[in-house]
Amino acid sequence: RIWCENTKGYDKIAVGTTLKELSERLCPSVSLSTGREIPVLAALVDNKLKSLDYKLFNPHNVCFIGYTHPDGRRTYIRSLCFVLQKVVREMFPDRIMIIDYSLPSGLYCELRSQDPDNDGLHVTFPVSDAQLDEIGSRMRDLIAADLPFGKTTMTLEECETVFGRNGQSEKVGLMKSLGRFNYNVYTLDGSCDTFYGPLAPSTGYLKTFDLTGFNDGFCLQYPM
Numbered sequence: 001r002i003w004c005e006n007t008k009g010y011d012k013i014a015v016g017t018t019l020k021e022l023s024e025r026l027c028p029s030v031s032l033s034t035g036r037e038i039p040v041l042a043a044l045v046d047n048k049l050k051s052l053d054y055k056l057f058n059p060h061n062v063c064f065i066g067y068t069h070p071d072g073r074r075t076y077i078r079s080l081c082f083v084l085q086k087v088v089r090e091m092f093p094d095r096i097m098i099i100d101y102s103l104p105s106g107l108y109c110e111l112r113s114q115d116p117d118n119d120g121l122h123v124t125f126p127v128s129d130a131q132l133d134e135i136g137s138r139m140r141d142l143i144a145a146d147l148p149f150g151k152t153t154m155t156l157e158e159c160e161t162v163f164g165r166n167g168q169s170e171k172v173g174l175m176k177s178l179g180r181f182n183y184n185v186y187t188l189d190g191s192c193d194t195f196y197g198p199l200a201p202s203t204g205y206l207k208t209f210d211l212t213g214f215n216d217g218f219c220l221q222y223p224m
Contacts, residue, residue: 005063020052030066051198079200086191110217114167146204150187
């Protein structure tokens with residue numbers, strides 16, 4: 001028995017029903033004050049943020065959220081970062097992308113060398129306008145393909161192999177320090193990464209973004 005905050009009513013569901021299945025039946029979109037409808041990106045289950053692939057086995061209080069909710073916005077941004085990372089890794093396999101800090105209009109990113117130089121610093125590679133255009137074009141192709149974001153469980157040894165191959169040595173070091181045996185890893189068309197929160201169901205939800213050159217790197221812009 002589920003209480004849905006969006007419909008202000010109870011609903012009986014089969015054990016193991018996913019949030020996405022429930023959303024499609026009860027609340028496929030979120031209404032704005034202007035009357036516009038926006039997609040559901042995630043849900044709060046008993047006030048805890050869950051991805052739409054979460055399965056329901058007990059009575060819960062469920063609230064479906066879209067981009068206007070702070071957690072919905074963060075879900076959108078995390079998903080967009082994964083798409084960007086996948087494209088950059090394919091275009092520049094010998095470099096790593098750093099999402100360095102927030103700007104008023106988005107996230108500042110740089111491409112750096114995988115290995116430090118003699119001074120222990122990672123060399124930053126400036127990104128040209130032509131390269132930014134290609135990155136943006138490839139991202140839009142992935143979004144138009146509406147590819148699903150998957151989630152799998154990997155052992156620490158498997159994570160060491162995957163993220164070591166990706167040049168993410170600091171992530172491997174962090175995982176080792178946590179002392180866990182298994183980790184939840186998100187996947188996108190063969191690419192893997194970990195995130196501190198759920199992702200959107202698929203790339204098709206991420207239609208609005210832009211890339212703008214900034215200093216030696218660029219800014220990943222998302223809807224305000």
